[in-house]
Amino acid sequence: MRLKDKVIIVTGSTMGIGKAIAKRVVAEGAKVIVHGLEEDLAIQVVAELGAENARLHIEDLSNEGAVQRLVDLAISSWGRLDAIVNNAAVVAASTIDTTDKAFLNRMLDVNTIAPLFLIKAALPPLIESHGAVLNIGSINAWSGEHNLLAYSISKGALMTMTRNLGDSLFREHGVRVNQINPGWVLTEKEIERKREHGLADNWYKDLSKLFAPAGRIIWPEEIAAACIYWLSDESGPISGQVVDLEQFPMIGRNIPKDASTIPHK
Template sequence: MRLAGKVILVTGSCTGIGKAIAQRCVAEGARVLIHGLESDWGEALVQELGPDKAVFAHADLAHAETPNQLVDLVLQTFGRLDAVVNNAAMVVSSNIQTTDLAFFRRVLDVNTVAPFALIQAALPHLTKTNGCVLNIGSVNAWSGEPNLLAYSVSKGALMTLTRNLGDTLFREFGVRVNQINPGWVLTENEAQRKQEQGQPSNWYETVSPLIAPAGRILWPAEMAAAAVYWLSDESGPISGQVVDLEQYPLIGRNPPKH
């Protein structure tokens, strides 16, 4: 039980990586706050994990009051807060032609500003428990794809936030802040998104070996397994670090030989 007794708030945890993290946290002995916009899925996950181990909050992170509401709910339900996982994000396609200012601001609000605001709201309580923050970024933070402009910029900003707060909050409050950058992960939303773009239902079975040397893309459970290390006491005093979780090197990568 690597997370025994801990209480962890996981945003965007009704599906995908966030759901896998919440499930793994409970399996490791933690209690969790599930958050998302999909009420049916959120309530179903609470029933799966056990009402004594999970509580669900339906809330839009773009609203200024949401971070405080989430922190208040987790404290009212479980009496403490040991970790925040900033996982929720708008994963949306856009480029220089299709990214208007309103859209850009919305993406930044959800993907970058909301994690900052949640850290602010949670900090007094994380200080009491020598807690931590785990931000879920993306390998797109390093530059991103042409059609993921706003999303990539938001994740790049989140990465800088992690490194900055990972230093200052640990020095001043004993609160660690780290980040994992998943590569291409087979979440429910990603599977649906590709089908909406015209791909066959089994598109993930025929991904190029250049992108997926393993013959498949990553699974949410693999991201959750990595998350546990950063949420547990095993990671010790490590703070301000960003780790890429992909199956090939992002820099200096060579195409496969034929």
């Protein structure tokens, strides 16, 4: 077991990528704090993982003191904290015309500011355990789609934060900070968003190779599998790194001239 006896907080772990990560870290021997807003789904996740392996915290991360309460729950439950996975995020479409200050602030609060202050709250026990931080970003951090402006800004800021803290925290305290940027992943939320756009529930079964060279998009479990390396001791002294997990290169990809739009991720 690659994470035996480690204690890990995974934010946004009631569904999608976060749920897959929570399940995988427990399978690798860790204890996990399950976090999210959907209490009914969270209860199901904890039941699936087993009460001996998981604890539950339901709260908006932008609430005052929320991140400290997550850390306190880990310590009170198992006496230590070895890693945090900043996965929780708000994903919502916006352009420069539809992005107002309140919308951008909400996006930044959850996607960028909350991860920063969870790292800060978790730093004392992470220093003690020589622990790790894994931020879950997005390939939209590099520039983003035209209708994901505010989301892309928030993920770009998260990526800069990862590189900054990945140097300073490891150099000063021995705490590694790295990031995964997933591409297009088949989550429950993605299916719901496409339904809202008028697509059939099985839209993902017949995708153009233009957008998905494999003929399908990425499964949450595939992202979770990649996370284990960064959360385990196997990644050694590697810190401040950002890894894109997509089917095609984000820089230098040749898009046919007749491709007018790319679906949201």
